[in-house]
Amino acid sequence: MTGRGTRISLAVWSVLVIAFLWIPLAIIALYAFNGSTIQGWPITSWTTHWFSVAWHDPDVRGAFELSVKVGAITTVIALVLGTMAAAAVARYRFFGREAVSFLLVLPLALPGIITAMALVSFFNFAGIQASIWTIVIGHATFCVVVVYNNVVARLRRSSASLIEASQDLGADGWQTFRFVLWPVLSTALVAGGLLAFALSFDEVIVTTFTAGAQQTLPIFILDNIRQGQQLPVINVVAFAVIVITAIPVALAQRVMRDTGVIRRGSAQVTEAVEAAEIAAV
Amino acid sequence: MAADAGVIETGPPIRRARLRLSGFFWRRPWLRAVGLLALPLAVFLVVYVGSLGVLFISSLWTSNSFTSTIEHTWTFANYRTIFSRAGPYLHIAGFTLEMAAVVTLTCAVLAFPLAFFMARLAGKRTRALFFVMVLLPLWSSYLVRLYAWQTILAHNGAINWALNGLGLPDQNLAYTNIAMWIVYTYVWLPFMVLPIYAALERIPDSYLEASADLGARGWRTFRSVILPLALPGVVAGSIFTFALTLGDYITPALIGGTNSDMIGTIVYQNFSTNLPFAAAFAVIPMAIMGAYLLIARRLGAFEAL
Numbered sequence: 319m320t321g322r323g324t325r326i327s328l329a330v331w332s333v334l335v336i337a338f339l340w341i342p343l344a345i346i347a348l349y350a351f352n353g354s355t356i357q358g359w360p361i362t363s364w365t366t367h368w369f370s371v372a373w374h375d376p377d378v379r380g381a382f383e384l385s386v387k388v389g390a391i392t393t394v395i396a397l398v399l400g401t402m403a404a405a406a407v408a409r410y411r412f413f414g415r416e417a418v419s420f421l422l423v424l425p426l427a428l429p430g431i432i433t434a435m436a437l438v439s440f441f442n443f444a445g446i447q448a449s450i451w452t453i454v455i456g457h458a459t460f461c462v463v464v465v466y467n468n469v470v471a472r473l474r475r476s477s478a479s480l481i482e483a484s485q486d487l488g489a490d491g492w493q494t495f496r497f498v499l500w501p502v503l504s505t506a507l508v509a510g511g512l513l514a515f516a517l518s519f520d521e522v523i524v525t526t527f528t529a530g531a532q533q534t535l536p537i538f539i540l541d542n543i544r545q546g547q548q549l550p551v552i553n554v555v556a557f558a559v560i561v562i563t564a565i566p567v568a569l570a571q572r573v574m575r576d577t578g579v580i581r582r583g584s585a586q587v588t589e590a591v592e593a594a595e596i597a598a599v
Numbered sequence: 600m601a602a603d604a605g606v607i608e609t610g611p612p613i614r615r616a617r618l619r620l621s622g623f624f625w626r627r628p629w630l631r632a633v634g635l636l637a638l639p640l641a642v643f644l645v646v647y648v649g650s651l652g653v654l655f656i657s658s659l660w661t662s663n664s665f666t667s668t669i670e671h672t673w674t675f676a677n678y679r680t681i682f683s684r685a686g687p688y689l690h691i692a693g694f695t696l697e698m699a700a701v702v703t704l705t706c707a708v709l710a711f712p713l714a715f716f717m718a719r720l721a722g723k724r725t726r727a728l729f730f731v732m733v734l735l736p737l738w739s740s741y742l743v744r745l746y747a748w749q750t751i752l753a754h755n756g757a758i759n760w761a762l763n764g765l766g767l768p769d770q771n772l773a774y775t776n777i778a779m780w781i782v783y784t785y786v787w788l789p790f791m792v793l794p795i796y797a798a799l800e801r802i803p804d805s806y807l808e809a810s811a812d813l814g815a816r817g818w819r820t821f822r823s824v825i826l827p828l829a830l831p832g833v834v835a836g837s838i839f840t841f842a843l844t845l846g847d848y849i850t851p852a853l854i855g856g857t858n859s860d861m862i863g864t865i866v867y868q869n870f871s872t873n874l875p876f877a878a879a880f881a882v883i884p885m886a887i888m889g890a891y892l893l894i895a896r897r898l899g900a901f902e903a904l
Binding site: 321324325328329331332335336338339340342343345346349356357358359360398399400402403405406407409410412418421422424425427428429430431432433434435436437438439440442443455459462485488489490491492494513516517520522523526527536539540543544552556559560563564567568571 | 614617618620621622624625628629631632635636638639640642643646647648649650651653654656657669709710712713715716717720721729731732733734735736738739740741742743744746747748749750751753755756757760785788789792817838842843845846847848849852853862863866867870874877878881884885888892
């Protein structure tokens with residue numbers, strides 16, 4: 319359908335766009351090893367000195383710990399609420415079902431500044447002081463939907479009759495969950511949880527509104543970039559943040575891909591069965 | 600309970616109780632649905648929808664300019680300030696919209712050929728590799744990527760180095776609106792690639808064969824078959840690029856210059872000193888996105904998300 323010339327130009331274009339996406343990341347990774355304290359290009363001398371400086375910096379450590387804590391709590395909340403909502407929406411028909419799924423996607427579809435400003439107004443109105451919990455609430459609003467999306471997609475592709483069969487065979491609720499639901503859902507939950515953590519770990523817009531005087535790692539970076547302070551340390555932290563978020567995302571991708579093959583296989587079986595049923599009718 | 604008796608007469612009492620409980624819920628699907636939905640829905644309604652409600656209400660209050668305390672008197676004063684032709688705010692809102700539109704368009708132009716290549720032309724391995732190479736930047740820290748661009752665009756950064764290498768003079772791109780355009784395009788591009796890719800991948804080969812059988816050449820098939828089917832993907836991507844641009848204040852602060860204030864900038868500058876005004880200005884992008892989402896829904900973008 320497409321000519322040879324078109325194919326080649328599309329391939330070249332694609333490679334260029336991918337390069338555009340990756341060159342800045344490569345550059346910031348190189349700056350982490352910059353031997354000079356001046357942020358200039360090209361880099362002329364190399365060192366790993368700033369890694370140990372950043373590692374021993376109490377501000378970096380404090381910010382890192384807060385970010386991990388917030389990420390972990392947010393992930394747990396997102397897993398619980400996201401899975402519950404997904405199970406209800408995927409398995410039951412009720413009035414307002416579409417509205418519920420729309421409501422959950424809203425924090426992701428609306429500009430971040432709105433979520434941030436709405437929460438600030440709410441905290442101010444309710445007289446809630448900034449704490450780790452105000453950060454967590456802010457992050458949870460848009461992390462729930464990440465888990466929700468993953469679980470809903472998985473439940474829609476798996477058959478509800480599995481649960482029925484389990485109950486028919488005499489399993490109680492816990493056994494059905496442990497031996498039937500968990501194997502179906504586990505990778506979706508792991509992937510959703512990893513992505514929720516990555517999202518929380520990076521978040522900066524909502525956090526600057528809800529954190530008060532607390533510093534998460536992104537806020538620490540932002541404050542220092544704005545003032546142009548200790549850029550060699552920031553280079554290292556920036557590099558670390560990229561790596562720390564890349565790991566869970568790559569893992570999530572891998573987990574979903576591996577099960578994706580099986581899923582696609584079973585989906586084909588379902589389709590074949592459905593086609594046979596239609597033919598029989 | 601009598602109906603269960605046949606199944607659960609045997610086994611220890613705890614197991615019997617558990618089976619009875621499972622049976623109880625099994626026969627009442629509405630109770631299970633309510634049980635699953637109650638907690639997440641309640642939390643979302645109270646925290647999120649409640650917050651949006653308070654945002655609206657706050658936008659109708661005022662702030663004492665000396666003490667920064669909120670005065671609970673109802674007034675449209677904040678909106679009048681925003682919409683007054685004399686003030687800078689209408690212009691800022693217009694600039695933000697313009698930036699969002701231009702960035703969305705640029706992203707679509709850059710993303711479409713890449714998505715097309717990935718979905719329809721690339722082999723299995725290339726496709727998987729490209730997918731990960733688009734996915735990782737999407738999830739990697741947006742702040743770090745802005746910082747990367749700040750160093751690249753700086754006077755002694757990589758761009759000027761590359762230009763000099765080609766024998767061209769230095770460009771003062773740092774702290775300009777052009778820099779913001781480049782950086783926004785860069786940070787939101789993956790959000791455009793993935794929905795278009797998903798939409799293109801879903802087009803059955805048989806449609807293209809049918810089109811060819813009916814005598815359409817490559818370009819005609821592209822325009823009449825592929826493009827209409829890919830459009831929901833483009834619209835889905837544009838929801839992200841648009842919303843993310845409207846809701847940002849960090850790019851203007853780090854990459855932009857003195858004339859680069861956006862809606863987010865004003866909201867951020869005012870939220871601790873004049874909360875009602877900041878709230879009112881945050882309602883503007885909400886109204887814009889509300890309208891945008893309604894149109895997107897019409898165009899079938901939600902199925903492509």
